[in-house]
Structure formats: structure tokens, C-alpha cells
Amino acid sequence: MNRNAFESLDHLTTPHLADGCLRAGVPVRCGPAGLLPLSPGMRCAGRVRPVRHVGSIDVYFEALEHAVPGEVMVVDNGGRRDEACIGDIVALEVKAAGLAGMVIWGLHRDDGELRDIDYPVFSLGSLPTGPQRLHSRPADLFERAAIGPHGVTAGDVVVADSNGVLFLPADRLDAIAEAAIGYRATEARQIEAMRGGRSYRSQVRFADYLSRRQRDPGYDFRRHLREIAGAGEV
Template identity: 50%
Template sequence: MENDELHRRFEALTTAHLTDGCIRARLQVRCAPAGTRSAVPGGRVAGRVLPARHVGSVDVFLEALSSAEAGDVLVVDNGGRLDESCVGDLVAIEAATAGAAGIVIWGLHRDSADLRALGLPVFSLGSIPTGPLSLTARPADALDSARVGPWEVTPADLVFGDDDGVVFVPAAEAGDVFRLAESIRDTERRQADLIRGGTTLREQVRFAEFLRARAENPALTFREHLRAVGGAIEE
């Protein structure tokens, strides 16, 4: 999926829609750890993963950005450290100048006011004033992949972020995930409109019918019922 189409379609979706699309597509849901948020209020990001593993020096970011394509998202692995920041205003400005769509950090950032002024979406676990506190040996594959929480991501992945957090989707599966996410979004919008118009969600999903069927078949799940009646609230 080209970057232009990627951004256009994500503009009408949320990360929640995409995670639901992953579930419907039988894909593993890979979210950044809870609490990963944009330093820029309302920040949204979408693009190909550009990985970099931080070991205490900015050079790894500069090298990664040297090969960046417009719309890539710098994904920084700092091991989830909460005692130091690894990205500040200079790296963010450099990323913006290189055409990056944003930055996602498994760790912390600093220079929050400058980041807000720049406007580049920078997602992290939060902020702290101090920069890197130590320098360790750089692995040979520092630009091949990045770990974000329990997940290892590579340039074969896409990353999306909004007010709910960050999710990673295999680029090869993005078309199916988007199609399913858009279908779920449309169903939920219709359901919300009906609720506002006086038709309760219980009526829409025929909840009384589900309760009767479950009384006869205790193994029946609500998700099975929803699939049968066309609901989408749980996936």
C-alpha cells in the first residue's frame, strides 16, 4: 500500500478499528505498551517502520534517517527505560527534515515544548529531563529491527498511532486489515446512529434472542451470536 493511500485511509479510522481488523483477520494484535502516547496533543502517525536500537548515542538515529523514505516512522527501541530519554528536539527536527512521518519510542522523550512546537508526532511512554545516561556496544543489526514491549518489528511492518496508542500491522496484510477495519467502522457508526435514534444496542444485536439461545445452549458465545446477526461491537 502506497504512503498516500495509507494516510488517506487511516485518516478515517482509529487504532481501535485496526486492532479489531487484526482480530477479524486472525492476526496477532501487536500494540505498544499501554501508556504510549503522543507528545503532541491529538498526534496521529502512519507509515512504514524504520527501526533503530538505541545504545546511548544519537548516531544510530542519524544513520537510520539516512536511508529513510518519505512517510517512514522512526521506531526507537530503548528497552522501555524510564530513567533516561533517548529522543529530543534535535532528533525530531532531523526526522522531520528527512521526511519521516513521526517517531515511536519504547522509552522516554524530552524537550516536550519544542516537540509540540515542531508538531511532528512523537509517541513515547512519557518524558524526563535527562538524556542518555550510558553508552553500550552497538549490535551489528541495530537498524534491522526494534523491540517495542513484547514485539519485534521490522521494515516489513507498518505502524499506526493515535490517542489510544500504537499498533503494528504486517505490511503484507494491510489491505485485508484495512478492509475489515472499514467494515467494522461502518457497522459501528450505523449502530451508534440507531442508538441515538432510539433503537437500543440490545435491540440491534437481538440480545433477548441471544439469552434465549444461550439458555438452550450454554456453550453459545456472544461473539458467535454477533457474527450470526451482523454485529461488530466486540471485534
């Protein structure tokens, strides 16, 4: 993973990166739509530090024994909505260890205190009560976390912002970032042209697309955009 590609994540939104995945031929892995930041404007990006919660907060402290500053702790609590699995003590400890943030497939508690800490936490929401159960520890407790339908490991990078949460394979990050930067530049040109009075439809020759589709019903808009992009027209 190129250092410049990783640093570019600070300047790319998750929508830019999701489109970068599409252009680079990488499957898009988004966290479910309900996975949101505690406060507007929160953002974090870093290597995944996976943790599977089994009912006790000691798993987080054990994970920190091996964590590297700049990572993002990704917590798998199975999407449970009957218990909160982290609170202010855990968040303060993770922050003090230098991790960039937390993404939780579950709920948090101590909502007001967490907001005061002002540390990036993404979760499914809040609930007053913590776990009232303790399950056995799986062998891969610190190796893999599930977030919705996606399994993530230390071989992944996570980027989370107000749009949502996106997981990227670290070994494809260079290609994704390059494609995302290209997409962002194209979008910026289009928006600037729109502000100058040139509609998006005229920029992408929408009338030509409709005419072509009338002749060829199988012709779709994505193909049209690819063709005019290939000709350097957008």
C-alpha cells in the same frame, strides 16, 4: 501492499484497525498502554524505520541516511525509564527528513520544545536527563526494534493515534484495511440507530442471545454476533 489500502489508514482509527485485524485473522500487536502522544490529536502512520538506541543520538542520524519520507521511526530503548533517548534536535532532524513521526519505547526530553515543534512523537513520558552510557552496536541495529513484547521490522506498518500504537504486517494491510472499513461502517450504522432511539441491545437481539445461552451455557456473545452478522442482521 495496495496504495489505496495505505491511504485508507488516514481515515481509520487504531480501534477500527485492531478490529480489522481480528476479522482478517491477523494477530493484534498493540504497543503497551503507556505509549502515548506528546499532545492530544497527534497521529502518524507509515512504514516502520526501526532503530535500536545504544546511548548516542548518532544512530538516528545514520538511520536517516537510508530512510524514506513517509516512514515512521520506531525507536527501541528497551522501555528504559532512567534516561531520555530523544529530544528536540533529533525530532527536528527526523521531521526535516520527511518522516511521518516517531514512536519511542522509552522516554523523551525537551518536552516543551517538542510540543512547540508540533511533530507526532509517541513515548512513555519525559525525563530531564539523557543517556550516561554507551553500549556496543548490535549487528541488527537498523533491522529490528522491540516495542513491549513485539518485534517490528521494515516489513511492518505502524499507526499511532490518541488510542495508542498498533503494528500491522504490510503484506496483510489490504485485508486488514478492508475489514476495518467494514467494521467502521457497521459501527456507524449502529450508532446512528441508537441516536434514533433504537438501543444496541435490540439491534443485536440481546434478548435472543440470553435465551439461547440459558439453553446452551457454552454459547457466547461473540458467536452470537458472528451468527447475526452472517445473516446480514447487523
